[in-house]
Amino acid sequence: MNILETEGLYHDFTGLLVLFDVNLEVKEGERHAIIGPNGAGKTTLFNVITGTYSPSRGRVTFKGKEVTGWKPHKLTRVGMGRSFQITSTFSRLTTFQNIRMGILSKRRIRFNLFRKVDKMQNITEETDDVLKRINLDGERNLPASMLSYGKHRSLEISMALATDPDLVMLDEPTAGMSRDETHNAVELIRRLTEGKTMVIIEHDMDVVFSLADRITVLHLGRIVASGPPGEIRENQTVKDAYLGEVEV
Amino acid sequence: MSPTTAMYVAQAIHGLAYGMLLFLVASGLTIIFGMMGILNLAHASFFMLSGYFCYTIITLTGDFWLALLIAPVGAGICGLLVERFLLRKVHVQGHLAELLLTVGLMLVILEVVKAGWGTESMMIKMPNGLDGLISVANMTYPVYRLFVIGLSLVVLGIMALILYKTRLGMIVRAAVSDADMVSALGINTPLVFMVVFGFGTWLAGVAGVVAAPLLTVFPGMADQIGMDAFVVVVVGGFGSLIGAFVVALFLGELNAYGIQFIPRLAPVLMFAFMAIVLAFKPMGFFGERE
Amino acid sequence: MRNNLSRWIYWVVGLVILAIYPQVVGIYYTNVFVGFAIFALYAVTLNLLLGYMGVLSFGHAMFFGVGAYSTALALTHIQGFPLLPALLVGGLAGAMLALILSPLLVRVSGTAFAMLTLAFGQLIFVLALKYREVTGGEDGVGGYPTPSFNIPGVVSIDMTDQINFYYFAVAVIIVCLWVLWFYTKTPFGSLVVGVRDNAMRIDYLGFKLSHTKAVNLIVSGCFAGIAGAIYALFQNLVSTLGVLDIGTSFAPILMAYIGGLGSFFGPIVGSGILHLLEDVTFRITEQIELVNGLVFILVVLYAPMGIVGLLRQAKAKWFHKEKVS
Numbered sequence: 001m002n003i004l005e006t007e008g009l010y011h012d013f014t015g016l017l018v019l020f021d022v023n024l025e026v027k028e029g030e031r032h033a034i035i036g037p038n039g040a041g042k043t044t045l046f047n048v049i050t051g052t053y054s055p056s057r058g059r060v061t062f063k064g065k066e067v068t069g070w071k072p073h074k075l076t077r078v079g080m081g082r083s084f085q086i087t088s089t090f091s092r093l094t095t096f097q098n099i100r101m102g103i104l105s106k107r108r109i110r111f112n113l114f115r116k117v118d119k120m121q122n123i124t125e126e127t128d129d130v131l132k133r134i135n136l137d138g139e140r141n142l143p144a145s146m147l148s149y150g151k152h153r154s155l156e157i158s159m160a161l162a163t164d165p166d167l168v169m170l171d172e173p174t175a176g177m178s179r180d181e182t183h184n185a186v187e188l189i190r191r192l193t194e195g196k197t198m199v200i201i202e203h204d205m206d207v208v209f210s211l212a213d214r215i216t217v218l219h220l221g222r223i224v225a226s227g228p229p230g231e232i233r234e235n236q237t238v239k240d241a242y243l244g245e246v247e248v
Numbered sequence: 249m250s251p252t253t254a255m256y257v258a259q260a261i262h263g264l265a266y267g268m269l270l271f272l273v274a275s276g277l278t279i280i281f282g283m284m285g286i287l288n289l290a291h292a293s294f295f296m297l298s299g300y301f302c303y304t305i306i307t308l309t310g311d312f313w314l315a316l317l318i319a320p321v322g323a324g325i326c327g328l329l330v331e332r333f334l335l336r337k338v339h340v341q342g343h344l345a346e347l348l349l350t351v352g353l354m355l356v357i358l359e360v361v362k363a364g365w366g367t368e369s370m371m372i373k374m375p376n377g378l379d380g381l382i383s384v385a386n387m388t389y390p391v392y393r394l395f396v397i398g399l400s401l402v403v404l405g406i407m408a409l410i411l412y413k414t415r416l417g418m419i420v421r422a423a424v425s426d427a428d429m430v431s432a433l434g435i436n437t438p439l440v441f442m443v444v445f446g447f448g449t450w451l452a453g454v455a456g457v458v459a460a461p462l463l464t465v466f467p468g469m470a471d472q473i474g475m476d477a478f479v480v481v482v483v484g485g486f487g488s489l490i491g492a493f494v495v496a497l498f499l500g501e502l503n504a505y506g507i508q509f510i511p512r513l514a515p516v517l518m519f520a521f522m523a524i525v526l527a528f529k530p531m532g533f534f535g536e537r538e
Numbered sequence: 539m540r541n542n543l544s545r546w547i548y549w550v551v552g553l554v555i556l557a558i559y560p561q562v563v564g565i566y567y568t569n570v571f572v573g574f575a576i577f578a579l580y581a582v583t584l585n586l587l588l589g590y591m592g593v594l595s596f597g598h599a600m601f602f603g604v605g606a607y608s609t610a611l612a613l614t615h616i617q618g619f620p621l622l623p624a625l626l627v628g629g630l631a632g633a634m635l636a637l638i639l640s641p642l643l644v645r646v647s648g649t650a651f652a653m654l655t656l657a658f659g660q661l662i663f664v665l666a667l668k669y670r671e672v673t674g675g676e677d678g679v680g681g682y683p684t685p686s687f688n689i690p691g692v693v694s695i696d697m698t699d700q701i702n703f704y705y706f707a708v709a710v711i712i713v714c715l716w717v718l719w720f721y722t723k724t725p726f727g728s729l730v731v732g733v734r735d736n737a738m739r740i741d742y743l744g745f746k747l748s749h750t751k752a753v754n755l756i757v758s759g760c761f762a763g764i765a766g767a768i769y770a771l772f773q774n775l776v777s778t779l780g781v782l783d784i785g786t787s788f789a790p791i792l793m794a795y796i797g798g799l800g801s802f803f804g805p806i807v808g809s810g811i812l813h814l815l816e817d818v819t820f821r822i823t824e825q826i827e828l829v830n831g832l833v834f835i836l837v838v839l840y841a842p843m844g845i846v847g848l849l850r851q852a853k854a855k856w857f858h859k860e861k862v863s
Binding site for chain 3: 050071072073076077082088089090091092093097100101102104105109110111112113114115116117118120123159160162163
């Protein structure tokens, strides 16, 4: 069953067409990578799916329900999570508080005005659990802005997962990471997305081919190929459009 | 021309004169905002300061024209110093600190003026030859207001020349549309900032001297024009000179006719208008940047 | 446990000091203290927006002023209007104003927010000035009765007595401050701080950004209105220049900034410092505003984290040194 589908998705920025008839299908439980050269429209596709913009035309369906044009908070509440290419944490809050924000959302605690959040034992415990799992318990009380780059990126990814989404969309999670950091990040992603559906934008082909069950190639706003990794590796159009530039 | 038409025309010219003055003040404010991101709340204080300089120079020499030349330069130099020794130091702290600094500055200038010159209103005599009335098509009109319009046009012309014909002007225009580009081009931004701030306060200073004979010189002389200039910058679009020009003239007319027909509502309308524009177009009518 | 005990000791000592304060310092400084306390509460409500949510309200006087006017008008026109409802009217008026403006205010942030609040602040100032049949224009509303604190059959305390009013005002303000402090500690309070740091992410974590901002605005407006209501009872006169002018909007910004935006108690410290300074300045010169302006400039230049920030820094340094040696 498809957890996410887009049908005939178009998007333009004041006349400049960035997405062109995009039909994406993501099966439940699948690890789906979206690749493509810079400017292919990958992040725009993410933004349209996750509610940053409404598409100019077309439909987005999530878990069998049409969600075209829904705002991000609504999509998050029905089980979509997202991380950002440019790290977007709460910079002055501690690592703990950053993750706790996600836990509060997961527990649907929003307008609670009658208890101190520090006194909510179950929230604190669950947050600390998450911190341990992502190896950030040592940085628990450090402001996010003081974290090393690699750890800050881990926090970014983990925040998307803290709300316990069914579908998680990761926008270049390993951007700017060293080889070691990338390796750790891939392990982290593999561990945290166990049993979830994941869509990932990635430039690093090693990461793509080690993580993904299915790959969609976007070029100039269109899908030029979609299939299992082996098939994509052999696909001539893909080689011409994209992979030819990189060593596979 | 019938007396009624004459009255309408007179009001229109009144409004035009105020609108031009308002533009002189607002243009400095909007350039400074566009370039440096600073909303200078003390901007109108330089208008007032220049009015006081003008008063002192006239008391000493009796020459209005000398005052018109020197007083704005004095205000401009004060502006340069403020930028160099105060604003530049808090630039790294961000816009909030800069904004608050200008609030402090506004209070200090006001109090210094009160301490130095007292709180009474002081008359400034219009220069000879401009204090009379002129009669055109059986309608009389004070020459001085026409002079205000003419002088503003001259200043406007100078400004346009600088902005469009000089290297500095090019840098300023580039910086208003993209501040990063200027530092990328390796231009000495602090120096440009200082000059622009000084120029902006000089413009306010010119308006201050020109307005002095009309308003008289007193500590509150900049209150209305200061507030109006904010409305102009906000509605016209932060950093947009054309926007400031259009809205300044519009406000000038609104002021002239509004006071005549809806004296109670005119100021209310103005702020309501500003609020509505801000709420739906946060960067103003002509503003482009987020 | 020890922590709990020391907290109790602080509370008791603090309350005892507040209780005997008027007896020690006399009526003049008792009234100075009430003024300080009103502005402390008012400045804390501003900081809920500035320090916690990261937006500068440049027209905060509208909430304070609308609260003050509502209370004054209720007392003027409704005979026998009781004391506590008079406070509530002020708070409700502030909250209502915030509620009405919130659809517009939540759309913007940064400079646009500051300008929009400035515009609405001026709009209400001008309205109050022009519609004199309701507001009395420049003269304002004054001379209304001050109701007694009345619990039928138990007590009736005369609030025109300044010492009695001191106790009443200080008690109300302490309760309000405690409520607000608690508010910042709730899960919702942590969301508000999240809005300051990264509004977009708040939305992406499943919280509705506009609602979060609106609720915080309303809370801020409500308590600013209560501060205005206490002011109206305290002064027995409400006029545009006293409660709605731009100076009344600047004052809490100055207080919050001097005290320190990063701390709940900063604005309270700031209000204390400004009131002390005002008192000292008045002995030397009438030019209060000059001193205020200079303080503003000096704080921005040399203590951008405010007094509380400086203290924290000093404390951190001190403890750090101890550890090293």
